[in-house]
Amino acid sequence: MQTTLLSLLIWLPIVGGFLVMALGARVAAARWLALLISVVTLALCVPLYAGFDGSTAAFQFQQNLPWIPAFNARYSIGVDGIALPLIILTAFITVPVIIAAWTSVTKRVAQYYAAFLIMEGLMIGVFSAMDALLFYFFWEAMLIPMFLIIGIWGGPRRIYATIKFFLYTFLGSVFMLVALVYMYLQTQDYSIAALQAMPLTLEEQKWIFLAFFAAFAVKVPMWPVHTWLPDAHVEAPTGGSVVLAAIMLKMGGYGLLRFALPIAPDAGRELDGFVITLSLIAVVYIGFVALVQQDMKKLIAYSSIAHMGFVTLGAVLAYDIVGATGSPAGAGMGLDGAMVQMISHGLISGAMFLCVGVMYDRVHSREISAYGGVINKMPIFGAFMVLFSMANSGLPGTSGFVGEFLVVLAAFKANFWYAALAATTLILGAAYTLWLVKRVIFGKVGNHHVAEMKDVDGREFLVLGVLAVSVVLLGVWPAPLLDMMRGSIEHLTQMILATKL
Amino acid sequence: MTFTTNEIWLALPEIYLTTALCVVLLFDLFFATKNPGRTATLTLLVLVVGAVLASRQVIADRQVILGGMYVADRLSSLLKTGAFLFTAMALFYSRDYLARRGIQKGEYYVLSLTALLGVLVLASAANMVTLYVGVELLSLSLYALVAFDRDSGVAAEAAMKYFVLGAIASGTLLYGMSILYGMTGTLDLGALTARLGDSPGLGFTLAIAFIVSAIAFKFGAVPFHMWVPDVYQGAPTASAMMVATVPKLASFAMAFRFLAEGLMAQTPQWSQMLAILATVSVIAGNLIAIAQTSLLRMLAYSAIANVGFILFGFVAGSGAGFSSALYYTIAYVLMTLAAFAIVLISSRDGCEATELDHFKGLHQRDPLLAGAMAAVMFSTAGVPPFVGFWAKLQIIQALLASGHLTLALIAVVASVVGAFYYLRVVWLMYFEAPAEQPPLGKAPGMRLVLAINALAVLALGIMPEQLLALCRQVIPGG
Numbered sequence: 016m017q018t019t020l021l022s023l024l025i026w027l028p029i030v031g032g033f034l035v036m037a038l039g040a041r042v043a044a045a046r047w048l049a050l051l052i053s054v055v056t057l058a059l060c061v062p063l064y065a066g067f068d069g070s071t072a073a074f075q076f077q078q079n080l081p082w083i084p085a086f087n088a089r090y091s092i093g094v095d096g097i098a099l100p101l102i103i104l105t106a107f108i109t110v111p112v113i114i115a116a117w118t119s120v121t122k123r124v125a126q127y128y129a130a131f132l133i134m135e136g137l138m139i140g141v142f143s144a145m146d147a148l149l150f151y152f153f154w155e156a157m158l159i160p161m162f163l164i165i166g167i168w169g170g171p172r173r174i175y176a177t178i179k180f181f182l183y184t185f186l187g188s189v190f191m192l193v194a195l196v197y198m199y200l201q202t203q204d205y206s207i208a209a210l211q212a213m214p215l216t217l218e219e220q221k222w223i224f225l226a227f228f229a230a231f232a233v234k235v236p237m238w239p240v241h242t243w244l245p246d247a248h249v250e251a252p253t254g255g256s257v258v259l260a261a262i263m264l265k266m267g268g269y270g271l272l273r274f275a276l277p278i279a280p281d282a283g284r285e286l287d288g289f290v291i292t293l294s295l296i297a298v299v300y301i302g303f304v305a306l307v308q309q310d311m312k313k314l315i316a317y318s319s320i321a322h323m324g325f326v327t328l329g330a331v332l333a334y335d336i337v338g339a340t341g342s343p344a345g346a347g348m349g350l351d352g353a354m355v356q357m358i359s360h361g362l363i364s365g366a367m368f369l370c371v372g373v374m375y376d377r378v379h380s381r382e383i384s385a386y387g388g389v390i391n392k393m394p395i396f397g398a399f400m401v402l403f404s405m406a407n408s409g410l411p412g413t414s415g416f417v418g419e420f421l422v423v424l425a426a427f428k429a430n431f432w433y434a435a436l437a438a439t440t441l442i443l444g445a446a447y448t449l450w451l452v453k454r455v456i457f458g459k460v461g462n463h464h465v466a467e468m469k470d471v472d473g474r475e476f477l478v479l480g481v482l483a484v485s486v487v488l489l490g491v492w493p494a495p496l497l498d499m500m501r502g503s504i505e506h507l508t509q510m511i512l513a514t515k516l
Numbered sequence: 517m518t519f520t521t522n523e524i525w526l527a528l529p530e531i532y533l534t535t536a537l538c539v540v541l542l543f544d545l546f547f548a549t550k551n552p553g554r555t556a557t558l559t560l561l562v563l564v565v566g567a568v569l570a571s572r573q574v575i576a577d578r579q580v581i582l583g584g585m586y587v588a589d590r591l592s593s594l595l596k597t598g599a600f601l602f603t604a605m606a607l608f609y610s611r612d613y614l615a616r617r618g619i620q621k622g623e624y625y626v627l628s629l630t631a632l633l634g635v636l637v638l639a640s641a642a643n644m645v646t647l648y649v650g651v652e653l654l655s656l657s658l659y660a661l662v663a664f665d666r667d668s669g670v671a672a673e674a675a676m677k678y679f680v681l682g683a684i685a686s687g688t689l690l691y692g693m694s695i696l697y698g699m700t701g702t703l704d705l706g707a708l709t710a711r712l713g714d715s716p717g718l719g720f721t722l723a724i725a726f727i728v729s730a731i732a733f734k735f736g737a738v739p740f741h742m743w744v745p746d747v748y749q750g751a752p753t754a755s756a757m758m759v760a761t762v763p764k765l766a767s768f769a770m771a772f773r774f775l776a777e778g779l780m781a782q783t784p785q786w787s788q789m790l791a792i793l794a795t796v797s798v799i800a801g802n803l804i805a806i807a808q809t810s811l812l813r814m815l816a817y818s819a820i821a822n823v824g825f826i827l828f829g830f831v832a833g834s835g836a837g838f839s840s841a842l843y844y845t846i847a848y849v850l851m852t853l854a855a856f857a858i859v860l861i862s863s864r865d866g867c868e869a870t871e872l873d874h875f876k877g878l879h880q881r882d883p884l885l886a887g888a889m890a891a892v893m894f895s896t897a898g899v900p901p902f903v904g905f906w907a908k909l910q911i912i913q914a915l916l917a918s919g920h921l922t923l924a925l926i927a928v929v930a931s932v933v934g935a936f937y938y939l940r941v942v943w944l945m946y947f948e949a950p951a952e953q954p955p956l957g958k959a960p961g962m963r964l965v966l967a968i969n970a971l972a973v974l975a976l977g978i979m980p981e982q983l984l985a986l987c988r989q990v991i992p993g994g
Contacts, residue, residue: 085984086913152900159894162939166947174947178939185899185935189928196913196924 018076021092025140032132042124049128053113057106069499072506088148088205096503098142104361108261109135111478112254119376134160147195148205168252176250183243187233194226211277224282227275234267238297241320248316253372261365265357268326277510287331295436297324302443311381315367322360329353329422335429347508349425356418366403366482378464387461393470397456399479404452406486408445414489523581526588529570529596530636536562537629544622552620559625567600587642590990595639602762603632609857610754631657635766641773644693644703662751674750678743685733692726705778728789735767735823738797748816757856761849768845783833791831797824802934812870832914835993840910843987847907854892854969877950886945888970895973897938902977
């Protein structure tokens with residue numbers, strides 16, 4: 016069955032983005048059109064969600080057209096339980112990004128909105144591609160708008176940051192490309208299903224796994240290839256940081272789940288210790304690094320790396336769970352946790368960056384020391400910031416808790432020490448986030464800039480309010496999300512526990 | 517020697533071009549003395565008609581005609597169509613530039629046409645003599661084009677350098693050919709393999725070394741690349757564009773006819789040499805390009821790096837490899853034409869926009885030019901959704917398919933290094949504030965063609981199938 020719903024989700028924002036760009040100097044029109052397009056795109060997710068059957072692992076809403084017969088590459092798109100939540104997240108996050116820029120972006124406005132819309136379409140394309148070449152096409156194309164967003168609307172060191180961002184990601188990606196081509200030459204087929212099904216020797220799997228890992232570890236990012244992220248986050252405009260943290264980082268996790276593990280499951284089993292070690296370093300070491308940051312955005316960036324460590328940890332725990340308990344039952348818990356953590360981190364980190372953006376618009380500083388006692392002047396904003404910070408440190412009742420809890424639980428099943436180290440995040444996360452809140456939000460009014468701050472306006476309230484509701488909702492009632500993923504996670508667990516040898 | 521009508525029909529592009537060339541020469545002499553623009557218009561007309569003519573040739577099978585001197589196949593038809601078309605674009609882009617510099621003379625167009633004739637002859641060479649005639653026809657015309665601005669010292673210097681080095685390269689080519697002739701007693705490219713036998717020995721290695729060097733020189737591969745940056749920078753930019761674009765098709769044809777067709781059985785010998793040249797080219801080209809402050813010199817080193825990629829296609833030594841090299845060449849010429857067109861449009865009287873700094877803030881001064889340039893830069897860097905991505909992907913596929921994993925890895929890592937300097941152009945155009953500079957010219961016609969050119973770079977990137985399939989069909993085993 017062919018449906019065009021997904022194609023619409025991909026191409027509406029892209030084509031719409033070019034229309035917005037064409038509006039040029041008509042700023043107001045560009046704003047409203049961009050908002051309209053992003054809202055319509057989000058609305059298109061409703062039938063997608065309503066019509067989705069989470070009990071099966073099959074790809075739904077498929078569309079399959081010939082694209083490049085010479086390579087046997089097809090324009091084939093579809094969603095399963097792993098892609099769907101991320102697509103909805105993408106469409107959902109873009110709306111607040113566009114609203115948040117309403118008054119704070121004054122330079123090349125139409126192009127700003129156009130870049131975000133085009134990127135939205137490309138990101139949805141990444142998540143819905145069922146053909147590896149199509150995936151790579153969207154994956155790389157997405158670098159261009161982000162490169163421009165950081166470079167044009169970024170801070171003082173934006174050029175350094177954006178070039179670093181581009182080159183890091185590009186370097187990781189080309190190894191993935193070589194791996195894809197290598198496999199294509201054996202299967203003569205670029206469809207992801209064919210790559211997942213192809214037999215590979217352990218030697219081949221290891222190299223392929225490492226090639227994918229190079230691409231995805233940079234994107235996640237994992238220690239020690241994370242250094243581009245703090246730079247990019249600090250220099251990017253608020254919207255850029257939000258999209259980067261909320262969605263782009265998820266692509267690394269998504270890639271691990273879609274490519275690296277199912278295609279090279281035996282290599283995953285061999286190398287899981289390596290991945291777990293890097294993930295735990297990210298959780299513990301980067302947690303300490305976050306603690307000493309002076310810059311709010313940098314602090315949140317490091318906290319993102321630590322939180323994404325849970326995603327990569329959860330993704331590879333299945334092997335150890337089976338090793339420790341001897342049965343595949345419950346092996347999917349780590350994967351569940353990884354997925355929930357991705358969605359939740361998308362919402363929370365997005366919200367945190369938006370909060371910083373709200374303060375930055377008023378004081379024009381990201382330094383923690385430039386603030387103090389903000390709650391005295393901005394009580395509503397203070398409440399939001401505290402809520403998101405609690406979520407960031409994993410308070411039960413917020414979405415941040417669910418993902419981390421699932422992963423820690425899965426880690427316990429695998430190995431006590433994994434869990435013990437992972438659980439330090441509950442202390443470290445609370446430490447760096449709450450200390451940030453203490454220094455910025457509470458206390459006496461720090462200086463005259465803070466004294467002049469006005470509380471959030473209706474627009475900012477709307478943006479933060481919607482995110483706050485979803486963070487709490489996902490925290491107290493994660494069942495819809497877990498149901499959506501059930502079939503796919505089960506299938507994925509089987510795939511990565513099966514052997515190709 | 518007798519001719520059949522069929523043979524005349526097959527060789528029609530060359531016959532037509534030679535005739536047209538004489539017509540243009542005479543026309544210029546009698547009807548365009550006051551207004552050289554007329555010659556330009558006529559030349560463009562000639563080229564467009566030629567492109568139609570070459571593309572209309574339906575050649576089902578490979579046919580060797582004119583006493584074994586000339587081959588007509590689908591590849592030659594495609595190369596000729598491309599050569600006509602790209603020459604037309606190059607001359608169209610150069611028109612205003614030449615007029616402003618006061619070097620818009622009929623001879624410029626005539627020399628461009630003779631250069632084109634050399635490309636056509638090379639595309640159909642079936643004999644070493646034909647090949648050599650093509651090479652010399654092309655090269656001599658290009659030397660003259662580089663020196664066309666006779667009052668310019670740097671142009672004269674560049675032309676001199678190009679000529680001396682080029683003459684040495686032609687000498688090596690002849691030397692290699694003569695050794696081959698001595699060993700086999702034939703100049704026929706089709707008969708070489710059979711007469712060389714299984715173990716041709718040291719003499720053959722020597723001959724191959726000479727021939728590969730000559731081909732590498734014409735391509736501009738390291739270590740025979742010295743002339744490239746100097747010609748790009750020293751020559752009038754319009755001439756540099758002629759040197760940088762259409763002759764790449766000729767170099768491809770030369771390498772394909774000589775190595776891939778003539779010496780197919782000896783692939784291991786020449787592909788090893790090419791592998792070294794290609795590797796050194798992608799590494800050196802990309803690294804040295806980073807250090808450039810002149811856009812033209814940067815493009816020159818970028819050309820050297822891209823030539824390395826084209827040679828990688830030959831290294832693969834398979835039909836797939838040759839067709840990917842062909843695709844790469846066509847894509848590269850298309851992108852380079854757009855890049856040079858932007859330089860030409862940006863150049864004013866007394867201000868050649870050849871330095872990277874001239875492009876600072878171009879986006880605010882001229883969004884169309886900046887957009888087209890950004891598309892070309894991302895494309896050359898190999899980022900989808902542009903045509904350059906498929907070119908690089910195909911080369912990597914061909915390398916992996918022939919078991920050259922290390923070379924493929926070198927190629928992709930070098931292209932990441934290369935991405936830096938392409939990104940720097942985008943950064944200058946989009947992230948920097950414009951320096952004080954006069955407004956850019958209108959040139960509506962040129963802008964239209966440039967827009968189409970840039971859109972083609974994008975469209976061929978989104979829908980690459982047509983050109984991919986074409987490049988595979990014209991090469992046996994592609």
